[in-house]
Amino acid sequence: MNKIKGSIFFSVFVAMLGLMLIAPITPSLIRELGLREIHSGILISVGSIMTAVMAPVWGNISDAKGRKPVILIGFIGMSISTLLLTVTFYCGLHQWLSGGLLLFFMIVTRSLVGMFIPAVLSSSQAYMGDVTEEKERGSGIAIISAANGLGLILGPAIAGVFTLFGLLWPLYFGIGIATVAFIVNLLLMPADKPAMTRGSIKVSPFQPGLRNYLFVALVTMIGIVTIQVIGGFYLQDQLNLASEKLAGVVSLGLMLSGTAMLTAQYVQAKWLKWEPRPMILLGSLILVASMLLFLLTSYLPFYYSAFFVFGLGSGLMMTGFMTGASLSVRNEQQGGVAGLVAAMQGISAIIAPILSIVLYQANRYSPMIMIAILTALLGAVIFARFRKRPGHNASDRTEGREIHPGTEVRGRS
Known part of the structure; x- marks a missing residue:
C-alpha cells in the first residue's frame, strides 16, 4: 500500500511540476521570439483547454484499461510533447522558424503537453480512490493534494534556477523528470485491473x-x-x-x-x-x-x-x-x-x-x-x-x- 501511495504522490508531483515549469518561462520566450503578449495568453489557454477536454477522456480510459497503463502513457506523452515544444522554441530562437509557422507549431506542441498531463492526474486520483477505504479516503486524497501543492511551490522555483543556464533549460529538466517518472512507475507501481465491468455506466x-x-x-x-x-x-x-x-x-x-x-x-x-x-x-x-x-x-x-x-x-x-x-x-x-x-x-x-x-x-x-x-x-x-x-x-x-x-x-x- 505504501508503495502505491508513494508512486501516486510522485506521479502527481511530476505532472504538476511539468505544468509549472512551462508557465514561468513562456512570457520571456515569447518576447525573445519577437511575438506579442497575446500569443503567451493563447499558449496558456490552449494548454488549459486541452486539459479540460482530455481529463474526462483519460479518466474513462483508465476505468476501462487500468490506471498504470494510462499513467505510463501520460508520462511518455509528456516527455515527447515537451521535447517537441522545446525543439520548436529552439528553432524559433535560432530563427529557423518564424512568424505564423512558428506560432502554429508552438500551439500544436503546447496542446500536446496539455493533452497528456491530465492522463497522469486523472488516473492517479482514481488509483488512490481504488486503494483506500471510504473512511480513509480523505487521508489518501490529501496525499494527492499535497503533491499538487508541492508541484505548485517547487515548479516556479526550479524553473527560476534553471533559467540561469538558459531559457530552455527548465524544459530540458521537464523532459528528464517525466522520463524518470515513467521508469519509476514502470518498475515500482503495482499493476492493476480495469475497474469497469460489463453493465457499468460512465459517470455524469x-x-x-x-x-x-x-x-x-x-x-x-x-x-x-x-x-x-x-x-x-x-x-x-x-x-x-x-x-x-x-x-x-x-x-x-x-x-x-x-x-x-x-x-x-x-x-x-x-x-x-x-x-x-x-x-x-x-x-x-x-x-x-x-x-x-x-x-x-x-x-x-x-x-x-x-x-x-x-x-x-x-x-x-x-x-x-x-x-x-x-x-x-x-x-x-x-x-x-x-x-x-x-x-x-x-x-x-x-x-x-x-x-x-x-x-x-x-x-x-x-x-x-x-x-x-x-x-x-x-x-x-x-x-x-x-x-x-x-x-x-x-x-x-x-x-x-x-x-x-x-x-x-x-x-x-
Missing part, C-alpha cells in the same frame, strides 16, 4: 452528489488562479512596489500559500481525517477571511499573512472536493470522476485569467470581492446541507451511486 457531471463537489472544485480553482494572475498587480498598486522588487515579493507570497496548502493537507491526512463537507465548510470560512485580509490591510506583512491564510483555506477545500467527488461514485467510476475534477481545474484556468483581469481593470478590489462572495455563498450552501442532513457522512458515500442491473460493484486490495 450532473448526477446527484457529484455535481455539488464539481461546483466546489470550480469555485476553489477560480480563486487559486485569480490570486496567481492578479496578486502581483494588486500588491504593486497597493504598496507602490518597484517592478524589480515585485517578482520577489509575489514569489514569496505564493510560496507561503503553497506551504500553507501542504500544512493543511498534512494535518488533514495525519490527524483530522474529516469528512468532505466539514473540510469544505471550514476551508470556505478561512478563504473568506483571507480575502478580507487582502482587502482591509495596507502593510506587506499582513499581505503575506493573507497569502498564508488563503493557502490554508484552499488546501482544505481542495482535499474536500476531491474526497467528496471520489466518495460520491462507485469504484468502477473513479477514473471518470477524477477526470471531471481535473476538467474543472482546466476550465478554471481558462475563464479565471480573463475574468479576473476584466474585473481588476474595472476596480482593483473586485476580484477579491468576487472570490469572497462566491466562497461565502458556497459555504452557506454546504452549511445548509450539513444541518439539513445530519447523516451527511453516509450521504457522501452513497449519494449518486445507484446500483444498476448487471453492474458489479467491487473494490480493490
Whole structure:
C-alpha cells in the first residue's frame, strides 16, 4: 500500500511540476521570439483547454484499461510533447522558424503537453480512490493534494534556477523528470485491473452528489488562479512596489500559500481525517477571511499573512472536493470522476485569467470581492446541507451511486 501511495504522490508531483515549469518561462520566450503578449495568453489557454477536454477522456480510459497503463502513457506523452515544444522554441530562437509557422507549431506542441498531463492526474486520483477505504479516503486524497501543492511551490522555483543556464533549460529538466517518472512507475507501481465491468455506466457531471463537489472544485480553482494572475498587480498598486522588487515579493507570497496548502493537507491526512463537507465548510470560512485580509490591510506583512491564510483555506477545500467527488461514485467510476475534477481545474484556468483581469481593470478590489462572495455563498450552501442532513457522512458515500442491473460493484486490495 505504501508503495502505491508513494508512486501516486510522485506521479502527481511530476505532472504538476511539468505544468509549472512551462508557465514561468513562456512570457520571456515569447518576447525573445519577437511575438506579442497575446500569443503567451493563447499558449496558456490552449494548454488549459486541452486539459479540460482530455481529463474526462483519460479518466474513462483508465476505468476501462487500468490506471498504470494510462499513467505510463501520460508520462511518455509528456516527455515527447515537451521535447517537441522545446525543439520548436529552439528553432524559433535560432530563427529557423518564424512568424505564423512558428506560432502554429508552438500551439500544436503546447496542446500536446496539455493533452497528456491530465492522463497522469486523472488516473492517479482514481488509483488512490481504488486503494483506500471510504473512511480513509480523505487521508489518501490529501496525499494527492499535497503533491499538487508541492508541484505548485517547487515548479516556479526550479524553473527560476534553471533559467540561469538558459531559457530552455527548465524544459530540458521537464523532459528528464517525466522520463524518470515513467521508469519509476514502470518498475515500482503495482499493476492493476480495469475497474469497469460489463453493465457499468460512465459517470455524469450532473448526477446527484457529484455535481455539488464539481461546483466546489470550480469555485476553489477560480480563486487559486485569480490570486496567481492578479496578486502581483494588486500588491504593486497597493504598496507602490518597484517592478524589480515585485517578482520577489509575489514569489514569496505564493510560496507561503503553497506551504500553507501542504500544512493543511498534512494535518488533514495525519490527524483530522474529516469528512468532505466539514473540510469544505471550514476551508470556505478561512478563504473568506483571507480575502478580507487582502482587502482591509495596507502593510506587506499582513499581505503575506493573507497569502498564508488563503493557502490554508484552499488546501482544505481542495482535499474536500476531491474526497467528496471520489466518495460520491462507485469504484468502477473513479477514473471518470477524477477526470471531471481535473476538467474543472482546466476550465478554471481558462475563464479565471480573463475574468479576473476584466474585473481588476474595472476596480482593483473586485476580484477579491468576487472570490469572497462566491466562497461565502458556497459555504452557506454546504452549511445548509450539513444541518439539513445530519447523516451527511453516509450521504457522501452513497449519494449518486445507484446500483444498476448487471453492474458489479467491487473494490480493490
